[in-house]
Structures are given as structure tokens and as C-alpha cells.
Amino acid sequence: MTHADTRRGPARPTARRSRGTAGWRGLARTVLVLAGVLAGTVAGAVPAGAHGADAPAGTDYRTEVTGVFPARPGVTVRAIEAGARLELTNHGDRPVEVMGYSGEPYLRVGPDGAFENVRSPATYLNRTIAGGGVLPPEADPAAQPQWRLVDRAPTVRWHDRRTLWREAGPPPEVRAAPDREHRVRDWAVPLRDGDGAGGPAATEPVEIRGTLDWVPPPDPYPWWVGVTLGLLAVGGLGLLPAGTRAGARALAGLGGLLAAGGLAAGVVIVGRELDAGAGGVGGVLVGLLSGQVWPLLTGLGALAAGGYALARRPAADFVLALAGTCLALFAGVGNVAAFARSVLPSPWPTQSVRVLTAVVLVAGAGAAAAGIFRLRAAARPGSGDGDAGPDPDDDADDRAGRDDPGAGAGRSVSAGRRAVGAAWAAVGSQHDRPPLPR
16 A cells, blocks of 8 residues: 555646646647737738738839929928828918829819819829729819818828839839839929819919839848848747756847837837828827737837846746737738838838848747747646646746846756655655565
């Protein structure tokens, strides 16, 4: 009976270890499932965003505005969203009308706000950068203008096919020498002064003038090599044992890198809003909340998760894996065109945007991989984790961070378990040993 009891004694810690192992494996499976769902969401959302084309991720055609000729007091025009749209602001005391493709009034901007003519075909053709679509019956360039308020502010933004290259392939001169910069064409968008009531008052011709150039794209392969090596190095930090000094330092380093990735994502998306015409803090916030919600949330989540890991809080590995996955997918994958396009929707220098995008991808994907590696190590039988209570590994890391990082509780718990195991083995061997001769 004593022999049977002795053999059953060590079974209790093994059962607890099994329950803890199952819990960690469940967390790891949850991370992988969420990563798959997010990847599917992004895969479906990215093409839709690309075809919507209000703010393309990048292009190789540079649209620039040279000015308004003759100049009009208070009227300014600039290209925004990597040249995808023009922005006209009129702070003068008389309205200005933008003419459509058939010479009809298309937009009117002045002290009373911005209006569009619902009778102009350009109102419907310019909904997206791709244009096209079926015109409604009321679209008639010869009809009397019917103005609809667009914005109370004296600013209007629109796609204009006269300023863009809309063909499927590049121009012949670009095909002949794609590694050189080329002037594709000089363009002009006609304007006219309005009479303040929207009528067809005769005024002198005015034009917005600009240029369209081909700019050779960068070689994306060095960027992808750097990103791959970086995420492998960061992900490799997850292979360091969690209960050691090196493992504790790795967790802190991962937290700092993830926070840096979240900050880099914030800089990129704020730059896109500034390039899209947002003015002031309020305008940037409105743009972020209306068009950049997911990148904004994942950037903020990465900052919070980085602080969580730096504090070595419980379940820090799971938080790293989840926040890193979201950051890489929502704030990194959507901006990878920066590696292969020469003109980007940002006021920052293009090389800076590429570096920031690389930081986001390396920090996000690397932290996700490291978090999953640490979860798998904690779930491995005999690892010493998941043995007592809901989260012993994280408790050990937390105590180690307060006392002596990587050296305290995690190592003490492991040593205690080894001692208990050795004692049980000694008892069993003594019990099974044959009696000594008398």
C-alpha cells in the first residue's frame, strides 16, 4: 500500500502541469486563429481600398501644381493624396468656378462655401480616380447649373483626369527608358470667376496649370531583405528561456520595439492625413477617425502592449503576439507599396516613410512571432510553466522584474521543482531497492 501511495504522490504536480499546458496551448491557438481572421479581413479590405483610390498607397507619376494664371487674390491650389486629387481654396470675396470636361460649370467655391453642379457629368465621373460608370439622366453639360452644397468651408477637393495618367501602360518614352525621369505632359484645368450668384456671368479665362512626370520607382528587394532579417532577429528573441535573465531582458526589449512600431505607425498615418488636406489637430483627428480607424487603433494598441510587456505583466506573451499581429496587418501590410513606389501620400520624405514602414513591419511581425514562441515554450511539457495557479510564468517574470530580473522567482521555482522531483525519485528508489543481507 505504501508503495502504491508513493508512486501516486508525484502525479498531482503533473496534473497541474497538464492543465497549465492546455491553457497555454489554448492561448497560442487563439492568437493563431485571430491572426488568420485578421489576415482574411485585410486581404479583403486592401483591394477594396485600392479600387476606391481616394488615397492610393503610392504611384510613380508625380502631379504638381505650378500655379493659377492669371493669379486671383485668395485662390490657392495644390495636389494632394500623391497627386490623386486637387484641392482649391478660395478666401477671396468672389466665387471661382471649376469647369468640367465639356466646358460646363462643375464646382463653385467662394465665401458661401463649396458647391457641385449636379447637372455636370464631371460630378459623377470624378467620384473615384478610376472614373467611368453610368451617368444619371440629369447629367447634361448644356443644362442650367443646379448647385448642391458640398462644404461650408471655402475649400473643395476633387479627382481630375486632366492631371493624371489613366492608361493601363506607361507612355512610350517611359517604356523606352523606365530608369529615367520623364515629363509626361503639361496640363491645365480651366476656371472662371463667378458673379456671386452662380449665374453664367462672362469673365476672363483663368487656368490652374501644372505638370505630370514619371519618376522611376525604387528597388523593393533591399527593403524586403532588411525587413525579413529584422523580423527574424526580433522573433528569435522569443526563443530565449522566459525564466532567465536573458529571457526577462528579451521581454523588455520586445515591449520597447513594439511600442516603437506603434509610434512609427502613428507618424505614417498622420502624414497621410496631412497630405490629404487635413488642417490643424482637429482636422487630423477627424481624418483619422473617419478613414484611418484600424491603423490608429492598432498603433495605440501596440504602444499599450509595449508598456504592458515592459512592466512584465501577466499574459504579456499573449498580448505581444496579438498586438504585433494587428500592427503588422493593419498598419504595415497596407503601406508596403512604399517600398515599390516613388511618389507616396505623405508630406515626409519618401525614404523616411519607407524606414517607418519597415519599423512597423519588423516590430509587429517580429513581436508576434516572439510572443508565439514564448507561448509554445510555456506550453511544452516539462518546461516548468503552467504548474501552479493560473499564470505562474508571468508571476515569476513579474517578481523577477521587481527584485532581480531573470534571476529570482522563475529560477527558484524551477530549482524547487527539481528538488521535489529528486526527493520523490530517491524515495521510490529506496522503496524498490532489495533488502540488504544480514
